[in-house]
Amino acid sequence: METVLITGAAGGIGGRMRQLLKGVYPRLILSDRETPKNLTNEEEFIAADLADMAAMTNLLQGVDGVLHLGGQAMEASWDIIHQANIVGCHNLFEAARINGTRRVVFASSNHAIGFYPRHARIGVDHKVRPDSLYGVSKAFGEAVGSYYADNFGLGVMAIRIGNIDDHPVDERRLSIWISPRDLTQLVRIGLEHPDLVYEVVWGISDNARSWWDNEAARRLGYRPQDKAEDHRDHALAAETGRAPNSVGDYYQGGDICAEGYSGRPIPEES
Ligand SMILES: NC(=O)c1ccc[n+]([C@@H]2O[C@H](COP(=O)([O-])OP(=O)(O)OC[C@H]3O[C@@H](n4cnc5c(N)ncnc54)[C@H](O)[C@@H]3O)[C@@H](O)[C@H]2O)c1
Incomplete structure (x- = not known):
């Protein structure tokens, strides 16, 4: 990797990745519609709107x-x-195809x-x-990535990020947290692993309460350095x-699941 682009560089994760990937690649280009x-x-910054092909x-x-964080x-x-x-994500992959870009790491x-539900244990x-519509758009981004990998030979990694922060901030985050340095490790695998075709991995640290089997990431060499459980007391406090939320506390997505929920009743035993 000679030249790496970070989209969404003015955002929360973009701000961290600007620092953590500094000096890793000979040229790092930052982009966003807002100036960081x-x-x-x-730093090299180019303003661009994802929706503008x-x-x-x-x-x-x-x-x-590309580390595609924008959106x-x-x-x-x-x-x-x-x-x-939807439009912006498709534009990103299509622009990668047109320009012969070799890798896209997509922030799913x-x-x-x-x-x-939180009692389910799932793999990729x-x-x-x-x-949410937001979640639908992330499933779309994964599908576009898979299509561009299979049809055009792009190497793509979709990282289903749980929640990035310095430490997990509540009980749900004990299951889904990822530290900045662990996310950096995953991003570098996505950009540099020689055999990558299309992979979906979970963006989580080494969390004892995880709901997700991260074997795919492990197979690619991911060895998380951080454990959510080290911050348990702080998170539980x-x-x-x-206030309990019967819908948000039942599903893995948390409170976003409760917004406008009129789905099936939540089982009583939960
Ligand atoms: N923060 C997390 O824990 C988390 C968890 C799961 C997934 N993600 C994903 O990671 C990515 C980065 O998240 P974040 O927390 O830094 O979000 P953020 O909102 O802080 O940053 C997103 C950036 O994208 C830019 N952007 C939005 N629309 C754009 C457009 N049309 N053209 C160009 N730029 C545009 C915004 O200006 C912003 O700087 C997002 O794709 C998000 O869905 C984040």
Whole structure:
């Protein structure tokens, strides 16, 4: 990898990855529709809207690998999701194809499977069960990645990120947390592993309470350094005084599942 592009570079994860991937590749290009805060003179930034195909085609010229973080990162109206995560995501992959880009690492989300109950243990071969339009768009991004890998030979890794933070902030996050350095390790596997065709992996640290089998990541060499359980007391303390939510507490996706929920009644024994 000579030239790596980070989309969504002005965002929360983008800000971390700007630091953690600095100096790893000879050229790191940052892009977003917003200018990142604290941009330094050594950093290369190109503003572009994912929904603008011509801008994306220009942006990806000479790019070997992409970390695609850009897009709508929570539930929103269909119009917003559609522009950023459907049109925008397709544009990104299509611009990669046009420019002969070799790798795309796509930031997928746990919300692509958020309507699995918390007692379920799932792997990446389980069918998607999105818990929101946002989750639907992430399942779409995975499907586009799979298509571009099989049909055009692009190498693609979709990382279903649980939740990135310095430490897990509540009980649910004890199951789904990933530390910044563990996510960096996964991203580098996605960009650099010589045999990658198309893979879906869980973006989680070494979490004792995980709901997800991360064998695919392990097979590719992922060895997480951090454990959510090391922060258990802090995370559980955050639950004090929190009002229970029968829907959000039942499903893996958490509170987003409860927004406008009129699905099946939650089983009593839960
Ligand atoms: N933060 C997490 O724990 C988490 C968990 C699961 C998945 N993800 C995914 O990781 C990615 C990054 O998440 P984040 O927390 O940094 O989100 P964020 O909202 O902080 O950053 C997203 C960035 O994308 C940019 N963006 C939005 N629409 C755009 C468009 N049309 N064109 C160009 N840029 C656009 C925004 O300006 C923003 O800077 C997202 O794709 C998100 O869905 C994050």
